[in-house]
Amino acid sequence: MRIERSEIVDYVTYKERRPVERPKIIEMKKPRRVHLGEYLTFLFENRATIKYQIQEMTLAEKIVKEDEIKHEIDTYNELFGEPGSFPVVLLVEIEDEEERKEKLEKWFDLPKTLYVVTENGEKVYANYDERQISDVKLSSVQYLYFNTKGVPITAIGTDLEYIKQEVKLTDVQKAALDADLKELNS
Numbered sequence: 001m002r003i004e005r006s007e008i009v010d011y012v013t014y015k016e017r018r019p020v021e022r023p024k025i026i027e028m029k030k031p032r033r034v035h036l037g038e039y040l041t042f043l044f045e046n047r048a049t050i051k052y053q054i055q056e057m058t059l060a061e062k063i064v065k066e067d068e069i070k071h072e073i074d075t076y077n078e079l080f081g082e083p084g085s086f087p088v089v090l091l092v093e094i095e096d097e098e099e100r101k102e103k104l105e106k107w108f109d110l111p112k113t114l115y116v117v118t119e120n121g122e123k124v125y126a127n128y129d130e131r132q133i134s135d136v137k138l139s140s141v142q143y144l145y146f147n148t149k150g151v152p153i154t155a156i157g158t159d160l161e162y163i164k165q166e167v168k169l170t171d172v173q174k175a176a177l178d179a180d181l182k183e184l185n186s
Contacts, residue, residue: 001184002077003051008069011059018059025052031176034156037165039094039103042156045087046180050076081127081145083185086116086153086177088126090142104137110160111138116146117155117166124148150185152178 009017025048032044045053057063057072079087092107094100111128118124126144146153154174157166169177 001047002080003047003054003073005070005073007051008054008058008073010064011055011062014055014059018055021052021055025049031170031172032180034167034169034173036156036158036167037163039092039163040158041091041093043089043091044177044180045079045089046183050079050087078129079143079145080184082147084150084181085127085145085147085184086181087184088144088146090114090144092138092140092142094140100140101137104140106162107160108136108138110158111142111144113158113160114144115157115159116148116153117157118148118151119154120151122148122151124153148181150181152181 014021028046029043029049032046032049034042034044036042043049054072054076058069061068063069063072079089081087090111092100092104092110094103111126114126114128115123124146126146128142128144152174153169155166155168158164
C-alpha cells in the first residue's frame with residue numbers, strides 16, 4: 001500500500017500537527033531499528049514512518065508545488081518494493097570523516113551483500129537503488145527493500161568480506177516487523 005497524495009497535508013498544517021505526530025513516530029521506530037555491528041543501522045519502515053518522512057521533507061524544504069510534492073511521494077514509495085517486501089533505510093554511521101570516506105570507498109559493494117534470513121531459513125538479498133552508488137563510493141544512506149514474498153524475517157546480515165556479520169532480531173523487533181508485513185500486504 002503506497003502513500004497517496006491525499007494523505008499528505010501542506011507543510012503549515014503538518015507543522016501544527018508535528019508536536020503530536022513526531023513523538024508517536026519516534027516511538028514506533030524504536031523496535032524497527034536494527035544495529036548490525038559498529039557502523040550499520042537498519043531502519044525498517046512502514047506506511048506511517050514513510051508518510052512521516054514525506055511530511056518531514058515537505059516541511060524541511062517548504063515544498064508547496066504540486067509536482068515537487070508528487071516527486072517526494074514517488075521517491076519514498078519506491079521503498080515499498082514489490083508486495084511481500086520489507087522497506088528499509090540503511091544508515092552507515094561513521095563519525096570520523098576520514099574513516100567514513102575510506103570505508104564508503106572500501107565498502108562499495110555493501111548493498112549487494114545485505115540480506116535478511118526468513119523464518120524458513122532462506123537468505124533474501126536486498127534490492128537497492130543503484131543511483132545511490134557513485135563510480136567511486138557508496139552513499140552513507142541507502143534505500144533498500146527485501147522481498148521475502150511475505151515470509152517473516154528472523155535475522156539480518158552482510159556477506160561483505162570486511163564486515164561479515166549477522167544479527168538475530170529480538171522478539172519485539174520480530175513482532176513489529178510481522179505487524180508491518182501484514183499491514184503492507186493487506
